[in-house]
Amino acid sequence: MTADTGLPARVTIHEVGPRDGLQNEKTVVPAAVKAEFVHRLAAAGLTTIEATSFVRPDLVPQLADAEELFPLLRDLDVRLPVLVPNERGLDRALALGVREVAVFASVTESFARANLGRTVDESLAMFTPVVARATDAEVPVRGYLSMCFGDPWEGAVPPERTVRVARRLIDLGCARLSLGDTIGVATPNQVTELLTALNEAGIPTDRLAVHFHDTYGQALANTLTALRHGVTTVDASAGGLGGCPFARSATGNLATEDLLWMLNGLGIETGVDLDGLVATSRWLAGHLGRPSPSRTVRALSHEDPVDTQPRRPSP
Template identity: 65%
Template sequence: MSLPERVTIWEVGPRDGLQNESALVPTATKVAFIRRLVAAGLPVVEATSFVHPTWVPQLADAAEVMAELGDEGRGMPVLVPNERGLDRALELGLEHVAIFGSATETFAQRNLNRGLDEQFAMFEPTVRRAREAGLDVRAYVSMCFGDPWEGDVPIPQVVEVGKRLFDLGASQLSLGDTIGVGTAGHVKELLQAFAAAGMTTDQLAVHFHDTYGQALANAYAALEEGITTFDASAGGLGGCPYAESATGNLATEDLVWMLNGLGIDNGVDLDALVGTSVWMAGELGRPSPSRVVTALA
């Protein structure tokens, strides 16, 4: 089976990787982290989230981070949960936003304070206004492979929710294994179901967590299905508050090591990236969970 010749790594470390950190990371450290990731060749770096600071105190300085980045940050994606978040992105002249939906009723209620169907009414004006202002919009859908309260999530349900989010006006849909329970066979089955529903591989991205050590295997399965955009977090930063054993996102270094071994172009300077993760681990006061960082550092 042929694999893609090139992939895009969507770096989520500054946003998804840091958002669950209990000790507040200084704004200057976040800005330096982002700049180091860009210097290492990451083509897309998701910088922060304009969520209310009550919910994610770690990202309360989102406006300060983006203001410090200035022009270099205008094209970096930021998460906006609603129209208020979009207003803040527009005030700063940003060009790329993302919304974050749920494939399950329970997580929608807990994370969005909306029902599964009600979430679309919340997102519709946000996406419409963003598109009218010329912004690109990405849509995340979480709990695609399993939900800690509902268990297995039916694939047709994931496809229906994902397509509804995408059809609001997004350019790409990222499928999230939020609690890291996915397996390679499940990944293939879900991606094939989206293909059968008319979505193309360039419209889809994957976002894996490594709770059960399956993130790299799942990424390879997605490669076999033609996916070319992979979310990852430098040093494996992140996790999920709903899965106590979650070790974080798929580590960018681990993904790059695999891609390099397969001869798949990704544009990332692995040594520079490892150096960045070692530095960030020092800032956070603990070693990186990335196997490649551990091996090369």
Template identity: 70%
Template sequence: MRAPQRVAGTGLPGLVTIWEVGARDGLQNEATTVPVEVKLEFLDRLAGAGLRVLEATSFVHPRWVPQLADADELLTRLGRRPGVRYPVLVPNERGLDRALSTGVEHIAIFAAATETFARRNLNRSLDEQFTMFEPVVTRARAEGLAVRGYVSMCFGDPWEGNVPLDQVVSVGRRLLDMGCQQLSLGDTIGVGTPGHVRSLLSSFTTAGVNVDTLAVHFHDTYGQALSNTLAALESGVTTVDSSAGGLGGCPYARSATGNLATEDLVWMLDGLGIEHGVDLEALVATSTWMAGQLGRPSPSRVVRALSGTESG
């Protein structure tokens, strides 16, 4: 079968926005440098497959993420397609300066829900990270840019263990109050389960946060990414982060494996009758091509099944 039978679910959104992170989160942890020409073709192929939000790169210091040291060149050479958004990550004001010089219209900042990860990822305390982000968000909004806030370690931290729901909500509320227009709640090490997802989303809505401002970002370390996504959809979330081919991880958390594969997400959405605008066959072809560029098979189950590389 090349597509699932459609059996519409109840209480689910009719349309989901897929926030594709393959070119940034998917590639950032690759040990071998991916040429900028390959990244540009990857982005163009993803846009050609119907994805309308493509997180293109990050303006972190090249010393911390060498794979994305070509951010300025990539955005200068990027052939932006009409109707496609190309957000980028920025860690600080210097990163914002670089991003503005390349004409970006949408940025994201990345906060931590735990003290330990804030120090490891940002070299700041949990409170100090907001001091770093505030001028970035204020300037970006003044320049007319849309701003997203990522929150990492929402469902568990490899150093601190369980993360209290109210602690995650507190971090998220501070980012929204600062001016972020959307929050992406990240299960950075993939330990969340559906009940946990529902509880966290309910905690946000109880705290006065509209579910329309929330997105989810799941890693599949324990095979829970799709079930967690379904729980989020049932809770009213309509934006889901995913990575073509299931690429990705986190360079600051060794236990973080690949992201939810976009193809696996699309297969589920198709089966539920939820619109998303993506051509699955074109997307599978893109991820198969990228797997060839990286020299290893795609971890996506749908890519392996539809490309004929599934074994067993």
């Protein structure tokens, strides 16, 4: 633990930029650029990088090149989990030698129907053989839970609804759960309430990660609250990219650079180089044709999205 703070000494950043960050971009990014993005993230010290998703190409065109992209990453000595929505997606992933997968469940009925075209129970039934087959193949499964705090159609989400779906995913065999504030409405007291409820339901903190969006500027405060509760895995997206194509009110993910700036200031180790990460996000911003949403990227870059060399402000 860091001195006098009750915080973990080290945090694992689960980088979601190549998948969750890019999935909502309207302009399709070439596979070669995505591959270089992942390589640059790994060079900056990130050891878990969610590479892509094996979804139907017509549903998420940005990720239609999964079979082309993944072989371009085989030289990397990092964890490269991918999202699989069903058994067909799992088949495609396993055929390429993927060693970690994730499933994406909704806590609310409205989003389950919008995202998967199924009820919550029907989607969990769909994941049952996916998790079982992956586990049999010694491929660990991460379970994402979306809309853990609020839903654009249903409003505030009571903790017991998240606990119910979380318990089901654990019982299916998911190794870790990521708690998603998909539309960015959570506040620190809600984070504490949910984490406590999950612990009371028999789900230990070491099997939990957090995934905050920054719609109301609460992502870092919520993350700090989770860290004080004992969470040591935090999802973030380089440059603050991201959203959700099935929930228009879902704005950008917590920027990895903003998270890293806070963790560095707290004395928490991550193994990630901030300057290298900033340079990577500025490089990608040049390909996307717009500046990075990350405050830290902008602060260290003098608001210049196309210059690939980060510069620190003068004293």
